[in-house]
Amino acid sequence: MRPLRILVAAAIAASGVLLASSPANAAGVTATFTKTSSWGSAFEGKYTIKNDSGSALSNWKVEFDLPAGGNVSSAWDASLAKSGTHFTLSNVGWNGNVPAGGSVSFGFIASPGDSTPSGCKVNGADCGGGPVEQVPGTPGVPIATGATNSSISLSWGASTGTVTGYRVYEGSTLKTTVTGTSATISGLGTCETHSYTVKAYNGAGESPASGSVSAVTTGCTTGVPSTPANVTVTGSTNSSISLSWGASTGTVTGYRVYEGTTVKATVTGTSATVSSLGTCEPHTYTVKAYNAQGESAASAVVTGTTTGCTNPDPAKMPGAPxxxxxxxxxxxxxxxxxxxxxxxxxxxxxxxxxxxxxxxxxxxxxxxxxxxxxxxxxxxxxxxxxxxxxxxxxxxxxxxxxxxxxxxxxxxxxxxxxxxxxxxxxxxxxxxxxxxxxxxxxxxxxxxxxxxxxxxxxxxxxxxxxxxxxxxxxxxxxxxxxxxxxxxxxxxxxxxxxxxxxxxxxxxxxxxxxxxxxxxxxxxxxxxxxxxxxxxxxxxxxxxxxxxxxxxxxxxxxxxxxxxxxxxxxxxxxxxxxxxxxxxxxxxxxxxxxxxxxxxxxxxx
Known part of the structure; x- marks a missing residue:
């Protein structure tokens, strides 16, 4: 259900208090705060974003701070992110576009009741209007500058525009944030392959991701293949489960599929089917590459279930609002x-x-x-x-x-x-x-x-x-x-x-x-x-x-x-x-x- 469902029942509303962040005729994009109601422990607030910039907005983001101990517990018509007492509310999928001269609002519940947001920014600029800060340009493709048994070091070309810092991602997971153009990701395992991208950021948001770079931590046993990656379940029957994975680097003779410590299949390619299973059974597997020197480290685990589970009759359920x-x-x-x-x-x-x-x-x-x-x-x-x-x-x-x-x-x-x-x-x-x-x-x-x-x-x-x-x-x-x-x-x-x-x-x-x-x-x-x-x-x-x-x-x-x-x-x-x-x-x-x-x-x- 849509954002209406996250509204919290408000206490009896106090008289509304309007705290405008700028004069009504200020140029650019503005965000005006209204305290629509308050009670002892919390208040209900609203921001109205007005687009007087002369061109349409495709997205918006409002940031503000609350005093120590303050909190925003819920919001509607906006996506909420928190960092201490700094709060960021961005458009949801259906209300990001604001035409020139148009406006859009969102609401939230915050505490304590007598507090007021401060330090407001809209799309990186002061909520009172003025030029809108743009996201930085895309960083250069990172290169691996070093590795240990537990870390990988990277560097990259600087982004254009105003840059607050850089974030290093592995997939969609943020691994580290730095202010310069190099970083070291620690806490890794030995002989592991990792792929990274970099995004620059400022008050307006993040740049597009750079190209990716892959690197391997040290500590590999000489001649052993790297660990298979991205093991997934590709299908199942009443008596079998099929898997696939990414190829290991190095010299690879084949791959062994394990359930616990038991080898369930040995293949030369990057897929396998484990057969002779029972109906409706869950099974958990890992994969290891091997050659004459030995086996790689085990892949991440993956769980699959055979078919044949008893399915209740799809008879009509009673109406249930x-x-x-x-x-x-x-x-x-x-x-x-x-x-x-x-x-x-x-x-x-x-x-x-x-x-x-x-x-x-x-x-x-x-x-x-x-x-x-x-x-x-x-x-x-x-x-x-x-x-x-x-x-x-x-x-x-x-x-x-x-x-x-x-x-x-x-x-x-x-x-x-x-x-x-x-x-x-x-x-x-x-x-x-x-x-x-x-x-x-x-x-x-x-x-x-x-x-x-x-x-x-x-x-x-x-x-x-x-x-x-x-x-x-x-x-x-x-x-x-x-x-x-x-x-x-x-x-x-x-x-x-x-x-x-x-x-x-x-x-x-x-x-x-x-x-x-x-x-x-x-x-x-x-x-x-x-x-x-x-x-x-x-x-x-x-x-x-x-x-x-x-x-x-x-x-x-x-x-x-x-x-x-x-x-x-x-x-x-x-x-x-x-x-x-x-x-x-x-x-x-x-x-x-x-x-x-x-x-x-x-x-x-």
Whole structure:
């Protein structure tokens, strides 16, 4: 779901205080701060970015400081990064473009309540306007100037423009930050191959990455090949798992695939298939290159699972709108059930707390609080719950759990504590949906979840275009097939997708695109694809001002029923109350309706 979901319920608003960073007629790009409300421990603030530069902006970034002990706990309509008491808020994917003369705003919750941001910069320049600092030019391609058993030293050509410093990356991981044009990366292992790029940075952001350089630490045994890299699972059957990897340097006779200390396959190329395995079994492998002098060090471990896992019948799940207790004036769940006949809810959201540990909204315990009380009330009334992991924002388990086993272990804690009928993995944004390493980690973890919980249905939920899944969604669908992940239902979110005036037709078009993608990946018929599909809408007014009226939601529900879709949800029960003309809110729909009207329609699914 979009950034509305990260709003925290504010205390009763104090009178708004406007603290403008510049005169209204200042030239250039400005950012004006407004303290919209405050209470004892915190305040709600808003920045409005105004583009008077004469040309369109393609992105924006606002930075500011708070006094010692200050913190920004959440934000909406912006991506939040923190460094001590320095905070950086950048545009999200849909609001980066600001035309000349246009403006855009974002909001946040910060503490303490009597504090005010200082040192504001927008795109590297003072928030009062003036020339906008540009990112530096691309650094020269680095060269390796030295190596030890545990370090590699680099140097590179200086970037043009204003340069604050340089960051050295290995893949997407920052390894070190320096102010000059050389660096040493330490803490490495002996005889390891590493590849690095360099980016220059200043207040406006980072330059493009330089070209890459590869280097090897010393300490290699004479004549032994280098360690194989990038070992991946490329496929599996009921009785086999296939692997591939990058070639080792040096003289290579062949490669040995190990499970623990046991050799499972010996090959001369850079791929292998380990056979004679059992169905639905996880296996963990490493690869070593060898020649007459001996073996290389072992590669990083990779885990795969054979197919043949028992997959629950993809029968229709009851309509289950999203419900959250952490904000949005949560209604009595029993009252909603009695008024509408709804029998199931999707409880949101499980996030990470202090690493790979699950918690409601990343802060409330799994049991003993309002979330468990709501779940108990649903079950006592003969209903069931779906538990949703992830969402658009927040600290998620996918990036914080380092392996599929760790991710599955975190999910298992929730299943053991709550006893859901369905687990819903809301895979969104750049940290999960667009990060293919994390995508694969989640998908491989879901195989372990299924193995341990054969009767719990598994759903993945993700955004869409009006024509169907985006490239990231297509990749997720195809990778799930390649890795043999037993997913019961693929649910799209047809909103905040430029749906236009006819949200019914845009939703149908997106669903048909999903059907075609599932057929292509899995070889399914229309009926089989529909039986693995779901729709999760946004009742009333979306963040993009799209309108899904009660009548439109009835049309969408009728379409889902007629095609045999097996899941229907919407965001959210908390918003299923009228406030026509009220805009996008966390506790009402922004349109004319009766209380719980969307929930009542969904109960008929």
């Amino acid at each position: 999203y419900y959250y207790t952490g904000w949005g004036n949560p209604p009595s769940i029993s009252t909603v059930m009695n008024a509408t006949g709804i029998k199931s809810f999707t409880m949101a959201f499980i996030l990470a707390q202090n690493g790979c540990n699950p918690a409601w909204d990343g802060q409330r315990p799994l049991t003993g609080g309002a979330d468990q009380a709501a779940i108990n009330a649903v079950k006592a009334a003969g209903g069931s719950v779906q538990i949703s992991f992830g969402g658009w924002s927040g600290n998620k388990l996918g990036p914080n759990c380092s392996t599929p086993d760790a991710f599955a272990g975190a999910v298992q804690k929730v299943i053991d504590a709550v006893g859901p009928a369905v687990v819903d993995f809301d895979i969104e944004n750049t940290d999960e949906f667009e990060n293919y390493t994390v995508q694969d980690r989640i998908l491989n973890g879901l195989k372990i979840v299924r193995q341990k919980n054969p009767n719990v249905k598994i759903v993945v939920t993700f955004g869409t275009a009006t024509s169907g899944p985006t490239s990231h969604g297509i990749r997720l669908i195809n990778q799930a097939k390649a890795l043999a992940v037993p997913i019961d239902n693929y649910t799209i979110m047809p909103f905040d997708f430029s749906g236009g005036a006819n949200m019914y037709q845009s939703t149908v078009n997106a669903a048909e695109g999903l059907k075609n993608a599932l057929k292509s990946a899995n070889g399914w018929t229309d009926a089989q694809a529909y039986a693995h599909m779901g729709i999760s809408g946004m009742n009333g007014l979306s963040d993009q001002q799209e309108v899904t009226s009660p009548a439109t939601w009835q049309q969408i529900t009728d379409y889902a029923k007629s095609k045999g879709l097996t899941r229907l949800a919407f965001w959210s029960v908390n918003r299923d109350r009228p406030c026509p003309g009220g805009g996008v809110q966390e506790n009402c729909s922004g349109v004319a309706q009766t209380d719980w009207e969307y929930t009542k329609i969904t109960a008929g699914f």
